[in-house]
Amino acid sequence: MTSTEDRLLGPEQVREKVAEQLRRSRARSDALTAAVDDDDLVRQHSKLMSPLVWDLAHIGNQEELWLVRDVGGREPVREDIDQLYDAFQHARANRPSLPLLSPVEARRYVREVRDKVFDVLETSPLEGRRLVEQGFAFGMIVQHEQQHDETMLATHQLRVGAPVLRAPDPAPATRPVKREVFVPAGPFTMGTSTEPWALDNERPAHRVHVDAFYLDTVPVSNGEYLDFIAAGGYDQPRWWSEVGWAHRQRAELFAPRFWERDGDGWVRTRFGVVEPVPVDEPVVHVCFHEAAAYAKWAGKRLPTEPEWEKAARFDPATGRSRRYPWGDEDPGPEHANLGQRHLRPAPVxxxxxxxSALGARQLVGDVWEWVDSDFRPYPGFAAFPYREYSEVFFGGDYKMLRGGSFGTDASAVRGTFRNWDHPIRRQIFSGFRCARDASPAEAR
Known part of the structure; x- marks a missing residue:
């Protein structure tokens, strides 16, 4: 374990960390955009997603706005394109019709911006202003790029054509796990006031009471979800909420996205590869309504966001909340399936x-997990450094997702990290695990 003070770095250490993270995130962006030709880069593969070339230039534009102009105080590189790459001004469905930078222009632009950012990084004092303390603005941009890299990975999943991405498969699971873990009643510290690169919706740390409950040790698997399908789960409104059932009918849902019947079995398409559905992997590409219906069919429910975070972070031996389920050290390949190291979830x-200290596994990585909570601010929330990151989404039609997926980078997920999306979304790498209340006897 390490204390918060131990994790605070001096200016030169911050510079080294930021430079490494910037290079790593750009290498991923380059790989995702170099994997396809220019026609694919400008094509819209789904109205839910931007063309890949828009994501690339948007990454550069955000970097220019915050690091070149704000932190660095430098002259604009391309002030004329700000409006084109403002996500709030143009819906994704409309972005292909905009006069976007070509792939050649976009690559040139992001290189020019990055060169200036490294100059800024070398000269910034990294102190005296909240925006730059511990390299926050740089960390925000690193996370922004990695988040868009995951979005681009989701676009690759929606792309039709021969496979273009390659990665080794994860290792098989080595030993069985118990079905549930017990989470005791009591308060715990949710959120953070000390994590240097935590975003505004993760703050501040606050005490939350959680009643005793049981949580599935691992995410729901494809094999378990196949049982729900075989039992007629998609055909019986009793398992669905009223809103969920209406959506199931309207969208004609019958299985997770990218699944198809193949005789008596099922196949899925994964980054252009058609393969039998692997029964031992966490189910992925299900919406909130599907997750909630499965949980009800199974005699359980989805956990709330405080329940999920307590199960992930609370250490009953010390009474404190960890940074990650396993402790305070940054994620390594031994801890979780992150960073597109594999192009699939690892077996349950x-x-x-x-x-985690309470015995749950795969709470970070593999699949984002739907939880039954709306996107709300924590008590004492303050928007920083801009309202549009979190505040404008509060109170909307959003459900929370926690824990990250195989496509999430370690820099863009932690025990306090909060993600949100509309409850009908399935193109994201989303799965779930179930919870249930503890009986009075079990809660003792």
Missing amino acids: GSYPLGE
């Missing part, structure tokens, strides 16, 4: 070294 029961 994997990563015993990533286990």
Whole structure:
């Protein structure tokens, strides 16, 4: 374990960390955009997603706005394109019709911006202003790029054509796990006031009471979800909320997205590869309504956001909340399936070294997990450094997702990290695990 003070870095250490993270995130962006030709880069593969070339130039534009102009106080590189790459001004469905930078222009632009950012990084004092303390603005941009890299990875999943991405498969799970873990009643510290690169919706740290409950040790698997389908789960409104059932009918849902019947079995398409559905992997590409219906069919429910975070972070031996389920050290390949290292979730029961203090596994990585909470601010929330990151989304039609996926980078997920999306979304790498209330006898 390390204290918050131990994790605070001096200016030169911050510079080294930021430079490494900037290079790593750009290498991923380059790989995702170099994997396809220019026609694919400008094409819209789904109205839910931007063309890949828009994401690339948007990454550069945000970097220019915050690091070149604000932190660095430099002259604009391309002030004329700000409006084109403002996500709030143009819906994704409309972005292909905009006069976007070509792939050649976009690559040139992001290189020019990055060169200036490294100059800013070398000269910034990294202190005296909240925006730059511990390299926050640089960390915000690193996370922004990695978040868009995951979005681009989701676009690759929606792309039709021959496979273009390659990665080794994760190792098989080595040992079975118990079905549930017990989370005791009581308060815990949710959120953070000390994590240097935590975003505004993760703040501030505050005490939350959670009643005793049981949580599935691992995410729901494809094999378990197949049982729900075989039992007629998609055909019986009793398992669905009223809103969920209306959506199931309207969208004609019958299985997770990218699944198709193949005789008596099922196949899925994964980054252009058609393969039998692997029964031992966490189910992925399900919406909130599907997750909630499965949980009800199974005699359980989805956990709330405070329940999920307590199960992930609370250490009953010390009474404190960890940074990650396994402790305070940054994620390594032994802890979780992150960073597009594999192009699929690892089998359920994997990563015993990533286990939480309470015994749950795979709470970070593999699949984003739907939880039954709306996107709300924490008590004492203050928007920083701009309202549009979180505040404008509060109170909307959003459900929370926690924990990250195989496509999430370690820099863009932690025990306090909060993600949100509309409850009908399935193109994201979303799965879930179930919870249930503890009986009075069990809660003792």
